[in-house]
Amino acid sequence: MREGPQRLTFWDGSGARGGTSGQWPLVEESIQTGFALEEVNCILCSRPGEPQFQKSDKFSPYEKFRIVRCPACGLTWVSPRPSQNEIARYYPETYSWKPETEGERGLVRRAEWWYRFHLLRFETWGLLRHTDLKPGDAVLDVGCSCGDRLLAMRRAGLEPVGVEVSPMADYAREHLGLDVRRDTFERAGFDTDRFRAVTLYNVIEHIHDPRSLLREAHRVLAPGGWLVVQAPNTKSLQAGLFGQRWAAIDMPRHLYYYSPALLKQLLEPQGFEVSGVVHRTSLLHPPTAAVSLLPWVDPQRFWAVEAGGSRLKALAARMVWAGLTLAVAPAVWVESAAGKSAIPTTFARKRPDQAADSEGWGAPVGGHH
Numbered sequence: 001m002r003e004g005p006q007r008l009t010f011w012d013g014s015g016a017r018g019g020t021s022g023q024w025p026l027v028e029e030s031i032q033t034g035f036a037l038e039e040v041n042c043i044l045c046s047r048p049g050e051p052q053f054q055k056s057d058k059f060s061p062y063e064k065f066r067i068v069r070c071p072a073c074g075l076t077w078v079s080p081r082p083s084q085n086e087i088a089r090y091y092p093e094t095y096s097w098k099p100e101t102e103g104e105r106g107l108v109r110r111a112e113w114w115y116r117f118h119l120l121r122f123e124t125w126g127l128l129r130h131t132d133l134k135p136g137d138a139v140l141d142v143g144c145s146c147g148d149r150l151l152a153m154r155r156a157g158l159e160p161v162g163v164e165v166s167p168m169a170d171y172a173r174e175h176l177g178l179d180v181r182r183d184t185f186e187r188a189g190f191d192t193d194r195f196r197a198v199t200l201y202n203v204i205e206h207i208h209d210p211r212s213l214l215r216e217a218h219r220v221l222a223p224g225g226w227l228v229v230q231a232p233n234t235k236s237l238q239a240g241l242f243g244q245r246w247a248a249i250d251m252p253r254h255l256y257y258y259s260p261a262l263l264k265q266l267l268e269p270q271g272f273e274v275s276g277v278v279h280r281t282s283l284l285h286p287p288t289a290a291v292s293l294l295p296w297v298d299p300q301r302f303w304a305v306e307a308g309g310s311r312l313k314a315l316a317a318r319m320v321w322a323g324l325t326l327a328v329a330p331a332v333w334v335e336s337a338a339g340k341s342a343i344p345t346t347f348a349r350k351r352p353d354q355a356a357d358s359e360g361w362g363a364p365v366g367g368h369h
């Protein structure tokens with residue numbers, strides 16, 4: 001499975017990365033790349049991080065990024081990192097799943113659609129179960145990707161709206177007829193107090209300035225409204241077992257690595273009160289364990305392989321992925337039952353009495369050029 005990154009196109013419209021020099025340097029030598037990388041301090045306590053390890057970008061193995069850890073609170077993050085203006089070049093067009101690629105409505109894609117739709121229904125059922133949301137309530141899904149989760153929410157009687165920065169937003173609007181804005185959440189400028197819930201499914205770990213995002217979520221939520229955050233858990237059994245190989249360590253797309261306790265420390269100063277953490281996850285998540293075991297069966301890789309024209313290879317990877325996902329499902333169930341799920345969901349409520357903290361530790365402290 002040596003599909004070079006030159007086969008991919010990226011959200012910023014570029015083709016290959018690294019095509020000029022032929023080989024990509026480590027972050028320390030990033031002066032050769034011409035892209036600005038910024039160093040950042042801990043967003044919880046403003047300290048500089050201590051270097052932990054480096055890991056390659058799975059789409060561009062010549063490029064490595066570094067994880068640092070805060071000596072005070074234990075938060076880990078990528079530093080230095082591509083800036084917000086540069087990050088689109090690290091997302092291939094095939095990064096997110098979408099129901100069908102151009103001209104392709106094969107049986108395999110239909111089966112995937114069916115599988116995903118039922119899992120999203122399960123997660124939406126969890127959303128209703130752990131909140132007091134009622135039919136007719138307006139819900140904003142931030143980073144909604146192709147919008148298939150919004151379909152599940154609509155089916156459950158909610159009134160979903162999405163915001164998404166990638167071209168998937170256009171897909172959601174044009175092909176699925178959903179109310180999705182293509183923009184960053186902060187720029188989209190939704191009305192104050194408009195939503196009964198703001199959901200962030202596997203989004204906050206991608207965000208450069210999560211405190212700014214949380215302040216905006218606080219603003220658009222009605223008093224007592226729900227903030228729902230699903231993110232990889234560094235205190236999970238998987239994270240401990242796989243260490244650096246853990247598939248959720250996906251650099252430089254996952255910028256921050258939280259645990260439920262650290263997420264609580266991030267949320268509460270922004271005017272939220274955490275009401276609970278749900279470790280029971282849908283079958284959508286065993287793939288994290290499966291992909292940690294066998295990185296080449298990563299769906300994001302086989303979608304890219306498929307986009308590159310290798311249908312058979314992609315199909316083989318899919319089959320192994322499906323088998324491995326079923327094989328690890330019992331272990332993932334045990335992990336969830338033990339309260340150490342790989343991707344738990346945190347439920348919090350907007351405290352109406354408290355304005356969000358306006359200080360910004362998340363700002364870059366320096367840059368490499």
Ligand SMILES: [Zn+2]
Pocket residue numbers: 042043044045046047070071072073074075
């Ligand atoms: Zn810290």
